[in-house]
Amino acid sequence: MKIGMIGYGKAGSAVAAILQQDPRYQLGWIATRSGLPQVVTVGHIEVPVVALDPATFGDWVDTHAVDALVDFSGAASVAVYGAHVKRLGLMLVTAISSYDHLQLDYIRSLGTHARVLCSPNITVGINFLIMAAKLLRDIAPFADVEILEQHFREKPEVSGTARKIAQSLSVDDGKIVSMRLGGIVGHHEVIFGFPHQTVRLIHESIRREAFGTGAAFALSELQNCENGFYSFDDLLMMRVRKHLTGT
Numbered sequence: 001m002k003i004g005m006i007g008y009g010k011a012g013s014a015v016a017a018i019l020q021q022d023p024r025y026q027l028g029w030i031a032t033r034s035g036l037p038q039v040v041t042v043g044h045i046e047v048p049v050v051a052l053d054p055a056t057f058g059d060w061v062d063t064h065a066v067d068a069l070v071d072f073s074g075a076a077s078v079a080v081y082g083a084h085v086k087r088l089g090l091m092l093v094t095a096i097s098s099y100d101h102l103q104l105d106y107i108r109s110l111g112t113h114a115r116v117l118c119s120p121n122i123t124v125g126i127n128f129l130i131m132a133a134k135l136l137r138d139i140a141p142f143a144d145v146e147i148l149e150q151h152f153r154e155k156p157e158v159s160g161t162a163r164k165i166a167q168s169l170s171v172d173d174g175k176i177v178s179m180r181l182g183g184i185v186g187h188h189e190v191i192f193g194f195p196h197q198t199v200r201l202i203h204e205s206i207r208r209e210a211f212g213t214g215a216a217f218a219l220s221e222l223q224n225c226e227n228g229f230y231s232f233d234d235l236l237m238m239r240v241r242k243h244l245t246g247t
């Protein structure tokens with residue numbers, strides 16, 4: 001599958017490296033705000049970089065065909081490429097976490113014309129942890145639940161992922177315990193306190209490349225989907241259903 005990458009910053013460059021290493025995918029080009037430098041080396045491959053300019057992007061995508069777009073840029077980009085997702089039925093994986101309601105509605109509408117995955121958290125591990133925690137909460141609503149998040153010393157705010165875990169378990173944000181310690185990249189732990197046992201579900205972030213593993217998973221799952229708008233949770237649940245039914 002040929003990929004057009006939107007955004008090549010801290011996350012995008014790590015994701016591009018993972019996609020380029022994966023034999024299922026080939027990076028066709030990268031689009032950024034500036035379009036500079038004009039070429040980057042990803043692994044051993046030179047990949048062209050173009051500016052995501054509304055005046056020229058349509059011609060670019062027509063002459064440099066790809067099957068899918070993977071977006072790790074900013075919330076504004078979809079206004080430039082969205083029409084071409086619609087026109088060409090391009091598969092879209094967008095990881096942007098800061099869309100407003102109007103942008104989200106627009107992205108949802110693209111699902112009528114293409115297969116679209118939109119996820120503010122795109123790691124397989126965290127999404128799996130949330131799914132497992134929801135299941136356990138359902139099985140044992142009487143267990144006490146606390147969420148522990150640990151991050152590097154400089155991170156000022158409570159982790160958005162921890163808030164999302166709390167929300168999906170219907171527990172109050174007051175159940176989140178935050179620790180700021182040295183250089184920890186990201187630790188999320190959901191602790192279930194039963195009367196006679198304790199269950200701890202733990203996710204440790206190691207490197208940004210984990211976002212690439214999530215994007216690669218999303219692209220491969222979307223291939224088996226109809227046009228539509230999907231969350232990461234939707235894709236995981238489809239996989240679980242397949243596993244349970246053996247189909």
Ligand SMILES: NC(=O)c1ccc[n+]([C@@H]2O[C@H](COP(=O)([O-])OP(=O)(O)OC[C@H]3O[C@@H](n4cnc5c(N)ncnc54)[C@H](OP(=O)(O)O)[C@@H]3O)[C@@H](O)[C@H]2O)c1
Pocket residue numbers: 006007008009010011012031032033034035036052071072073074075076077095096097098119120121122123211
């Ligand atoms: N869902 C997840 O799990 C997840 C994980 C990590 C990151 N993200 C998201 O990924 C995005 C990038 O994060 P980052 O840390 O890599 O940021 P970053 O280092 O600042 O990189 C941003 C990249 O996007 C490009 N860009 C920004 N706005 C653009 C626009 N309007 N049009 C075209 N290109 C644009 C920038 O191009 P220039 O360099 O030319 O300005 C740069 O290449 C953020 O929205 C973040 O929320 C999501």
